Amino acid sequence: MPPKPSINAKKAKLYNSRTIRTELSDPSFTDKEKLSIPDFLKTREFEIRSFEQSQLNTKYASSSRVFQSLPRTLRRRTASHNVKRIPKRLRSRAIREMQNSVNGQPEKRKHQRGRQLYRLQVMKKLLKLGSRLKLMRGVPNEQVLKDQTIRNRIKELNTQIKSLEKDRSSPEINNDLGSYDNTGVDEFAPRPKGNLKYHKRQKNFVWLPTHVWHAKRFHMTKQYGYQIPLAPTQKCFKAMNRHNKHDAVIFDTSFHDKLIIEIADNADFIQFLLEITKYKKKLPTEIVDGTKSYSDWIFLENEKVAKVLIYANISLKKILVSVLPSLFMDIYFKIKAKLANYKSNTTINDCRYSLGSIDICGPQALPAISKILHLYKLENSDIQRTWRTLAHNTDSGLVPIGTTLSFSVKDPRFWKRPSRLPPSASDISLNELVIALNNETSSNIDSDSIANLLSSRSRNESYDGQMSIKSISKEFNKFYELINRSRIPLLITKLAEGSWSLILPWYWVLPIWISATKVRQIKVGGLKQRHQFNFENEIPTFPYDFPFLRDGWLHNNAVGTLTEAKFAKLKQSHVDISRPDFQNSSIISPFKCDWTAIRNIIFLKKLSGKTDLELAQLDPGFATHVGNFSTRELKSLHDIEQSSKSISKIYTEEKAPEISIVIYCKNNEFHKQFVDGAYEIKSLVDVKMKQLPVIQIAIRLQNKGSISDGARIFLSDSFNTNPEGFVTSGAYNLNEGQPTAIGLIRADVKKLSNPTIYIRNIGKTTFYPAKFVEIK
Amino acid sequence: MVRLKQRYILFDILYPPSVESSESAEFSVSESSALLTLHQTSPASINHRTLVHAIRKSIQEHYGDFGAGSAGLSVSIKYFSNKTSTGIIRCGRSTFHTVIGALSLIDSIEGNQLIIRCIHVSGTIKKCEEYSIRRSRDLMRLISKDTTRKKEEYVNSLDLQADEFETVEPDLDMD
Numbered sequence: 001m002p003p004k005p006s007i008n009a010k011k012a013k014l015y016n017s018r019t020i021r022t023e024l025s026d027p028s029f030t031d032k033e034k035l036s037i038p039d040f041l042k043t044r045e046f047e048i049r050s051f052e053q054s055q056l057n058t059k060y061a062s063s064s065r066v067f068q069s070l071p072r073t074l075r076r077r078t079a080s081h082n083v084k085r086i087p088k089r090l091r092s093r094a095i096r097e098m099q100n101s102v103n104g105q106p107e108k109r110k111h112q113r114g115r116q117l118y119r120l121q122v123m124k125k126l127l128k129l130g131s132r133l134k135l136m137r138g139v140p141n142e143q144v145l146k147d148q149t150i151r152n153r154i155k156e157l158n159t160q161i162k163s164l165e166k167d168r169s170s171p172e173i174n175n176d177l178g179s180y181d182n183t184g185v186d187e188f189a190p191r192p193k194g195n196l197k198y199h200k201r202q203k204n205f206v207w208l209p210t211h212v213w214h215a216k217r218f219h220m221t222k223q224y225g226y227q228i229p230l231a232p233t234q235k236c237f238k239a240m241n242r243h244n245k246h247d248a249v250i251f252d253t254s255f256h257d258k259l260i261i262e263i264a265d266n267a268d269f270i271q272f273l274l275e276i277t278k279y280k281k282k283l284p285t286e287i288v289d290g291t292k293s294y295s296d297w298i299f300l301e302n303e304k305v306a307k308v309l310i311y312a313n314i315s316l317k318k319i320l321v322s323v324l325p326s327l328f329m330d331i332y333f334k335i336k337a338k339l340a341n342y343k344s345n346t347t348i349n350d351c352r353y354s355l356g357s358i359d360i361c362g363p364q365a366l367p368a369i370s371k372i373l374h375l376y377k378l379e380n381s382d383i384q385r386t387w388r389t390l391a392h393n394t395d396s397g398l399v400p401i402g403t404t405l406s407f408s409v410k411d412p413r414f415w416k417r418p419s420r421l422p423p424s425a426s427d428i429s430l431n432e433l434v435i436a437l438n439n440e441t442s443s444n445i446d447s448d449s450i451a452n453l454l455s456s457r458s459r460n461e462s463y464d465g466q467m468s469i470k471s472i473s474k475e476f477n478k479f480y481e482l483i484n485r486s487r488i489p490l491l492i493t494k495l496a497e498g499s500w501s502l503i504l505p506w507y508w509v510l511p512i513w514i515s516a517t518k519v520r521q522i523k524v525g526g527l528k529q530r531h532q533f534n535f536e537n538e539i540p541t542f543p544y545d546f547p548f549l550r551d552g553w554l555h556n557n558a559v560g561t562l563t564e565a566k567f568a569k570l571k572q573s574h575v576d577i578s579r580p581d582f583q584n585s586s587i588i589s590p591f592k593c594d595w596t597a598i599r600n601i602i603f604l605k606k607l608s609g610k611t612d613l614e615l616a617q618l619d620p621g622f623a624t625h626v627g628n629f630s631t632r633e634l635k636s637l638h639d640i641e642q643s644s645k646s647i648s649k650i651y652t653e654e655k656a657p658e659i660s661i662v663i664y665c666k667n668n669e670f671h672k673q674f675v676d677g678a679y680e681i682k683s684l685v686d687v688k689m690k691q692l693p694v695i696q697i698a699i700r701l702q703n704k705g706s707i708s709d710g711a712r713i714f715l716s717d718s719f720n721t722n723p724e725g726f727v728t729s730g731a732y733n734l735n736e737g738q739p740t741a742i743g744l745i746r747a748d749v750k751k752l753s754n755p756t757i758y759i760r761n762i763g764k765t766t767f768y769p770a771k772f773v774e775i776k
Numbered sequence: 777m778v779r780l781k782q783r784y785i786l787f788d789i790l791y792p793p794s795v796e797s798s799e800s801a802e803f804s805v806s807e808s809s810a811l812l813t814l815h816q817t818s819p820a821s822i823n824h825r826t827l828v829h830a831i832r833k834s835i836q837e838h839y840g841d842f843g844a845g846s847a848g849l850s851v852s853i854k855y856f857s858n859k860t861s862t863g864i865i866r867c868g869r870s871t872f873h874t875v876i877g878a879l880s881l882i883d884s885i886e887g888n889q890l891i892i893r894c895i896h897v898s899g900t901i902k903k904c905e906e907y908s909i910r911r912s913r914d915l916m917r918l919i920s921k922d923t924t925r926k927k928e929e930y931v932n933s934l935d936l937q938a939d940e941f942e943t944v945e946p947d948l949d950m951d
Contacts, residue, residue, distance in 0.1 A: 018901075022855065022856070022857040022858070022859075031819045032791060032816045032817055032818055032819045032888065033816060033817055034802075034812055034813055034816050035812060035815075035816070035817060036812075037808065037812070037919060037920065040812060040815070040916075040919060041916050041919070041920065043817075043857075043859040043860050044860060044912045044915065044916050045916075046859075047857055047859075047860050047862065047908070047912060048908075048909045048912050048913070051905040051906075051908060051909055052905075052909065054905070055902055055905060055906075058902075
C-alpha cells in the first residue's frame with residue numbers, strides 16, 4: 001500500500017478541488033460579441049458542467065472515510081474503529097481503510113491466552129454440541145440447563161445426544177430451528193428455554209421472539225419478567241409522530257400474556273362471558289360467534305380490572321384473553337376461582353409463551369402488512385375480499401372496532417421483497433365493506449385457521465418443517481414446492497382506532513417480523529412510542545394514567561421514591577427549598593402525584609364543616625384539641641394541613657384501602673353524593689377509609705406555557721389553595737402544536753360548567769389557565 | 777472558535793445596447809434577441825484583476841475611506857467566466873450590502889459600458905453554484921423556445937402578407 005499522503009498534500013488537494021474551470025475564450029477575439037443561439041447554449045452548458053464538477057470534487061476531497069458517505073440515520077459513532085457497525089456492502093472498503101499497515105502487511109490480530117482461552121474453547125465445544133442436538137431435533141433438557149459448570153453441562157449434553165442417537169424414531173420437535181409449542185394445560189407454562197447460547201441471560205427475564213433484532217437497534221427495559229423494547233436508540237420523537245400520521249408503526253407485543261379458556265357447556269360459556277365483559281344482560285352474537293373481538297374493560301368480582309382483548313368462539317368452545325403481564329397472575333387466579341363454580345368441564349391453557357402478537361398502528365397499518373402476508377386459498381371468498389379492501393384503503397376510521405379476520409399465510413421469507421397486493425375486478429369499495437361488516441351475519445373467520453391457532457397440537461404442527469433463513473436461500477430454486485410447506489394461522493383484530501393486533505404462534509413471530517421490517521412504510525416502535533401515540537390522541541395509557549389501579553399506583557410511588565432519592569443526593573447549595581412545593585413538602589410530596597394528601601385535605605375540609613373562605617380567613621394560632629388530646633380542632637387551613645400528615649397513623653378496625661382514589665362510577669351512592677356535595681365525613685377514621693372519587697381529564701392550555709408530569713391542578717390561581725388534582729402525563733403534543741396533558745381531578749368538578757383550571761408545574765410559580773374535557 | 781462567515785455574491789454583467797449603433801434595432805426584434813444582446817461575452821480585458829480593481833475603486837468613490845477599509849479589502853473573485861459574463865465574488869458577511877451597492881454603481885470597466893447586477897447572495901459557494909445552474913437552465917429554455925415560436929409566427933405572417941405585397945425574399949437567417 002502506498003504511504004499515506006502528507007498533511008500539506010491533503011490541504012493542496014482540498015484547495016485544488018475548489019477551483020472552477022472556465023471556458024477559455026479565443027485570444028483573437030478581444031472584444032465583446034453577441035453570440036448565436038447554439039453558441040450561447042454551448043457556453044451555458046459548459047458553465048453548468050464545470051459547476052457540477054467542482055461540487056463533486058469538493059465532496060470527494062473532504063470526506064475521507066467510507067462511513068461518512070452514509071445517511072445520518074445509518075452512521076454509528078464507533079464505526080470509525082469497529083467495522084461491524086458499517087453496513088455489509090461497505091465493509092470491505094472500511095476494512096481496507098482501517099488497515100494501519102506500514103509495509104503492506106496488516107498487523108496481527110490479538111487473541112486471548114491462558115484461562116480465558118480455555119474458557120472460550122470449552123464454550124465453543126458446548127455450543128457445537130448444542131447445535132448437534134438441534135440438528136437431531138432435540139431440545140436441551142432440564143439437566144443441561146441447570147446452573148452448573150460448563151464441564152457438567154457438556155456431560156449432560158453428551159448423554160442426551162447419545163440417548164437420542166439410540167432412539168431416532170421419535171424426535172422431540174419437528175423442525176431444525178428449535179420451535180415447539182410451550183403451553184401449560186391447567187398449570188403454568190414453563191419458561192421458554194431459548195437458544196443454548198443465550199440461556200443464562202434469559203433465566204430471570206424472558207426474551208421476546210424478536211429480542212435479538214431489537215437488542216441491536218433499541219434500548220431495552222426489564223419489566224414484568226420480560227425484556228421489552230423501550231425506544232429506538234436514535235432520536236425519533238418527531239419522526240414517530242409523523243410516522244403515526246402517515247405510515248405504519250409496528251410493535252412486538254408478545255409480552256402481553258395470553259390465556260385460552262375452554263368451557264364445554266354452551267350455557268356456561270355465555271354465562272362466563274356475561275360475567276367478565278361489560279355486557280350484563282345480553283351478549284352481542286358477533287362476540288359469541290367469534291366474528292368480532294372485545295377489547296374493553298374486564299370485570300372480575302364485579303369491579304373493573306383493566307382493558308383486555310377477549311376473543312370468544314362458541315363453536316370451538318374457546319375464549320382467548322390477552323392481558324398485560326402485570327395483571328396476569330391476578331386475573332388467572334380470579335378466573336380459576338370463577339371457573340370452579342361451573343359444573344361443566346373447564347380448562348385454562350397458559351399460552352404466555354406459545355402465542356405471540358404484533359401490534360400495528362397508523363393509517364398504513366393494513367396496506368403495509370398486506371405486502372408480506374400471502375394468503376392460502378380460502379373457500380370463503382368473503383375473507384379475501386374483505387382483506388383486499390382493507391389492504392387498499394388507508395382510511396380505516398369507519399371500520400368498527402373489534403373487526404376480526406382469520407386466515408393462514410405462507411412463510412413470508414420466501415419472497416425476497418415486499419410486494420403490493422394486486423387489485424382485482426371483484427373488489428368492493430370501503431363504504432360497501434363497512435356496511436357488510438356491520439351486518440350481523442358477515443363472518444371473516446376461516447374456521448380451520450382459527451382452530452389451528454387456538455389448539456396447542458395444531459400450533460406445534462405448524463412448526464413442522466420450519467426452515468431457517470440459510471436453508472431457504474440454499475433451496476430457493478424449489479420455491480413452488482416449499483412455499484406450501486408451512487401454514488401459519490393468524491388472527492387480525494382491530495383493538496382501537498388506528499391500531500390492529502396480529503396474533504400468531506410464538507415461533508412464527510420472528511419470520512413475519514423480519515419480512516415486515518423490510519417494508520418501507522413500516523417503522524418499529526417501543527413502549528415509549530406507544531405512550532406517545534396514546535398521549536397525542538388524548539387516550540390514557542396503562543399504567544401511567546391509571547393511578548387508581550394497582551399498577552398505576554405502584555408506578556406513581558416508585559417514581560416518587562426514585563425522585564426523592566435523586567433529590568437527596570444533591571449538594572446543599574443546589575437545593576432550593578424556598579420553591580413553592582418544596583417549602584411544605586411534608587404535607588404534599590413534591591416528588592410524585594400525592595393523591596393521599598389531597599384526599600386527606602379535601603375530606604378534612606368537609607369534616608371541619610367550614611367553607612374555604614372561612615378557613616382561609618382565620619390566622620393559624622395555637623393548635624387546640626378536642627376531647628382527650630387525640631383530635632385537633634380544625635379551625636383554619638393550617639390545622640387541616642397539619643392534620644393531614646397524621647391521617648396515615650390513625651388506627652382503623654378494618655384495613656384501610658391502599659389506593660386513596662377511585663374512578664367515578666355513576667352507580668355508586670357515595671360518588672353521587674360527592675358530586676352533589678351532599679356527602680358526609682363523620683370522623684378521622686372516615687377520612688382514612690374513604691377513597692376520593694376522581695375523573696380522567698384531557699387538559700389543554702389556553703395560552704402559551706408548558707406542562708410536565710406531576711403538575712398540580714388548581715381551581716383558582718392563588719397560592720393559598722390546595723391542588724384539586726394532578727397531571728399524570730404532560731408534554732408538548734405534536735398533534736395539537738401546544739402542550740397538553742392527561743390528568744385526574746376530583747369528581748365534583750362535573751357540576752361546574754366549563755370551568756377554567758390552573759396548572760402549576762412542580763417547583764414553579766407560574767399558573768397557566770387551561771380548559772379540560774372529561775375522558776370517558 | 778467562532779466561524780468567520782462569508783457571503784458569496786453571484787453576479788453577471790449585462791451590456792445594454794447603445795443608441796447609436798445598430799444594436800438597438802436588433803435588440804427589439806424578439807425576446808431571445810434581447811437576451812442575447814444583453815448577455816454578450818465579455819472582452820478579454822475584463823478579468824479577475826480588473827474586476828477587483830473596479831469594485832474597489834467604486835467602493836472608495838461612493839463609500840469613502842470607511843467603506844474601502846471595511847469592505848474593499850475582503851473582496852475577492854472566486855469565479856469569473858468571460859464567455860458567460862457570470863461570476864462569484866466572496867466578501868465578508870457584514871459588508872456585503874456595501875459590495876452589492878458598489879457593484880450596481882459601476883458604470884464602465886476598461887472603457888466598456890456595462891451593468892453589473894447581483895443575482896443571488898448565499899453563505900456557501902455550493903448554493904450559489906446551484907442557483908446559477910438553475911438560472912442558466914431557465915435562460916437556455918427561454919431562448920431556445922422563443923426562436924421556434926418566433927419562426928412560426930413569422931412564417932404565418934408571411935402567408936398573410938403574400939397576397940398583398942410582391943414576393944419579398946424572407947430573411948430567415950435572423951437570429
